[in-house]
Amino acid sequence: MGIGVRCMMMRGGSSKGAYFLAQDLPANASERDDLLRRIMGSPDLRQIDGIGGAHPLTSKVAIVDRCPDDRADVAYLFLQVGVDSDQVSDRQNCGNLLAGVAPFAVERGLVDTDPGARELTVRILMRNTDTVAVARILLRDGAPVYDGETAISGVPGTAAAVQLDFEDLGGGSCGQMLPTGKAVDTIESVDCTLIDNGMPVVVMRAADLGVSGTESCSVLETNSELRTKLEAIRIQAGQMMNLGDVSDTTVPKLTMVSPAVDGGHINTRTFIPHRCHEAIGVLGAVSVATAALLPGSSAESSMTDPAGNTVRLEHPTGFFDASVEVAATPDGGIEISRAGIVRTARKLMDGLVFPRAKD
Ligand code: NQM
Numbered sequence: 001m002g003i004g005v006r007c008m009m010m011r012g013g014s015s016k017g018a019y020f021l022a023q024d025l026p027a028n029a030s031e032r033d034d035l036l037r038r039i040m041g042s043p044d045l046r047q048i049d050g051i052g053g054a055h056p057l058t059s060k061v062a063i064v065d066r067c068p069d070d071r072a073d074v075a076y077l078f079l080q081v082g083v084d085s086d087q088v089s090d091r092q093n094c095g096n097l098l099a100g101v102a103p104f105a106v107e108r109g110l111v112d113t114d115p116g117a118r119e120l121t122v123r124i125l126m127r128n129t130d131t132v133a134v135a136r137i138l139l140r141d142g143a144p145v146y147d148g149e150t151a152i153s154g155v156p157g158t159a160a161a162v163q164l165d166f167e168d169l170g171g172g173s174c175g176q177m178l179p180t181g182k183a184v185d186t187i188e189s190v191d192c193t194l195i196d197n198g199m200p201v202v203v204m205r206a207a208d209l210g211v212s213g214t215e216s217c218s219v220l221e222t223n224s225e226l227r228t229k230l231e232a233i234r235i236q237a238g239q240m241m242n243l244g245d246v247s248d249t250t251v252p253k254l255t256m257v258s259p260a261v262d263g264g265h266i267n268t269r270t271f272i273p274h275r276c277h278e279a280i281g282v283l284g285a286v287s288v289a290t291a292a293l294l295p296g297s298s299a300e301s302s303m304t305d306p307a308g309n310t311v312r313l314e315h316p317t318g319f320f321d322a323s324v325e326v327a328a329t330p331d332g333g334i335e336i337s338r339a340g341i342v343r344t345a346r347k348l349m350d351g352l353v354f355p356r357a358k359d
Contacts, residue, residue: 004351004354005352005353006020006351007024008349010100010103010347010348011100011348013155013282013344014096017062017100019104020062021065036079038356040081042059042081043082047059059081061088062078064076064077069125073110074101074110075127078090080092087248089249091249091250092128093172094281095283098343099135099282100345100347102124102135102162103137103144106120106139106143107144107347117142118139118140121134121135121136122134129198133167137162146346148161152342152343153315154279161342162343162345165338173199174196174200177197177290179240183297192237195288195290195297198284198287198339199251199287200287201252201270202234202253203287204257205256208298213256213258235247254273255268255288257298257302260304262319263319265292265312265313266302266303268285268314268315270288270315272284278315285320286324286341289322290339293326320341
């Protein structure tokens with residue numbers, strides 16, 4: 001009672017979360033999860049007695065420590081804390097909170113900085129998928145620079161860019177980038193591309209689900225016929241994607257695509273999986289961009305060819321650029337050599353957080 005836990009609140013991309021050093025949390029996972037629920041104020045729709053923001057995008061936790069092997073400098077575990085549920089899940093990764101990991105690691109002294117250096121590269125092992133991301137951040141006097149000129153959709157104003165490049169994202173959760181080995185499968189009479197290039201996503205044409213794909217999130221969230229159909233597809237897709245019973249998990253995500261309407265290459269509306277995302281998740285966007293470039297996928301016909309390898313995905317509050325380097329394989333498929341995106345992150349608060357007492 002009354003003992004504070006060291007915590008930094010950061011905006012990472014278009015999400016917000018509580019960042020902890022692993023050593024500041026219990027090593028036992030069920031004790032840790034119980035503590036995190038009491039810190040975030042879950043389960044409660046308003047998370048009124050904790051620091052969670054009453055939405056999946058603001059009920060997130062990043063746990064960071066030194067990487068135990070030479071694959072990376074630091075290791076990052078993402079936990080999604082249920083808002084009105086008891087769940088604390090490591091079943092998905094989060095590319096938005098990932099944007100705050102390198103600055104957090106510098107702030108907490110996990111990586112050394114040279115006082116004269118203007119830039120720092122940090123290799124991050126993403127524990128949820130056992131894959132590596134490379135973050136490039138700006139430094140001043142050995143500390144992370146947060147101010148800058150980079151704007152990202154869904155976040156007011158501008159901040160310093162965090163460049164994130166990914167190695168070997170494919171199949172991190174599902175075993176293979178195309179878990180069924182096919183570019184398209186039919187579920188509930190809907191063409192679905194089941195893909196995992198960083199995030200398991202079911203990609204479908206909006207028109208096949210009876211919507212235009214340009215509707216607002218609130219319109220889509222109140223379309224109960226659509227929601228029922230999407231959930232039926234998701235449950236079957238989960239089995240086909242080697243994820244098992246997904247009725248209680250936040251993956252796979254569901255993205256409906258349609259032709260771009262605002263100068264991008266493809267338009268998207270994403271359910272994560274029960275709330276509609278006001279933008280699109282980072283790794284979700286990499287998976288959808290990959291599907292859009294995949295010959296024969298459900299997204300192919302909605303896609304305008306990008307001139308280079310950057311796919312501009314339109315979403316409800318703007319756009320998201322995902323660079324995906326693809327090469328054709330002899331069997332007509334594609335191979336991904338690299339994926340990269342730009343985010344921003346900002347330190348919001350550093351101090352002690354006081355958890356609710358145990359029940
Ligand atoms: O896809 C939302 C977000 C995310 C996850 C979600 C994310 C990602 O916007 O990498 O960033 O899909 O639950 O933070």
